[in-house]
Amino acid sequence: MTTDGDSGGLEQVWVLHTRPYRNTSLILELFGERRGRIGAVARSGRKNHLLQAFRPLRADFHGRGELLTLGHCEAEGPALPLTGRGLFCGLYLNELLTRLLHRFDPHPELLSPYVVTLSALAQDGVPQDVLLRRFELTLLDVLGYGLALEQDANGAPVRADGTYQLDPHQGLLPAREGWPGNDLLAIAADAWHDSARRTARQLLRAALAPHLGSKPLMSRELFR
Known part of the structure; x- marks a missing residue:
C-alpha cells in the first residue's frame, strides 16, 4: 500500500523504532492516529532529541510510497518515564x-x-x-x-x-x-x-x- 504524505496536516504519532540512515538521518517506524504504522525518513534525525520512543509527537509528512519524509515535528507532551x-x-x-x-x-x-x-x-x-x-x-x-x-x-x-x-x-x-x-x-x-x-x-x-x-x-x- 502506498500513501500521499501531504494530506491532513499534523498528526499525533509515537515512535516505534528507529535505525540509522546515511550519515545523520534516521529511518523511523511510527504509529499514527490517522495512517497507522508510518515509515518515514528523518533528515538529520540523529540530531533531533524529540525522535525517541514513548514521547507523544505531532508531525506531518511529504512524499509518496512506502517511505515518506518527516516534515515538521513537535512535542505534544513529555516523554513517559519508563524504566x-x-x-x-x-x-x-x-x-x-x-x-x-x-x-x-x-x-x-x-x-x-x-x-x-x-x-x-x-x-x-x-x-x-x-x-x-x-x-x-x-x-x-x-x-x-x-x-x-x-x-x-x-x-x-x-x-x-x-x-x-x-x-x-x-x-x-x-x-x-x-x-x-x-x-x-x-x-x-x-x-x-x-x-x-x-x-x-x-x-x-x-x-x-x-x-x-x-x-x-x-x-x-x-x-x-
Whole structure:
C-alpha cells in the first residue's frame, strides 16, 4: 500500500523504532492516529532529541510510497518515564505494533489503548503482565483475530471445570489436557488471579505466534 504524505496536516504519532540512515538521518517506524504504522525518513534525525520512543509527537509528512519524509515535528507532551521492566514492556508493545501492523493501514481505535497502557507502565499499580495481556487481547481483536473466551469453537459455553486447547484458526477446543476453563472465564471477566495470569501469558503467546512468524521478538530476549 502506498500513501500521499501531504494530506491532513499534523498528526499525533509515537515512535516505534528507529535505525540509522546515511550519515545523520534516521529511518523511523511510527504509529499514527490517522495512517497507522508510518515509515518515514528523518533528515538529520540523529540530531533531533524529540525522535525517541514513548514521547507523544505531532508531525506531518511529504512524499509518496512506502517511505515518506518527516516534515515538521513537535512535542505534544513529555516523554513517559519508563524504566526497568516497564521499559522492556514498552519496547515489547512497540515491537508488536511494528511486526503486526501493515504500513498505512489505519487503526485509530488502537491509539488510546496503546497510550493508556504506556502511561500505566510508567506508574505503580496494575501488574505489568496484566497490562500487556489486556493490550494483546485488544490488538488481536482490532486486527480481526479476537479470542472468544466464553465459548468454544463449536459454540458451546466454556465450562469452568473443562480444559481447552487453542486452534489459531478455529478457537478454543475441548481437550483432555490444556488450559483450565475457569482461567479462561476469569480472563474474559478481567479477573486476574495468579492462575489466570499464567494461563493468559501462555494463551496469548500461542494466539500471537501465527501472526508474528518465526523471527524471535527482540524485546522478549531483553526480559531474559
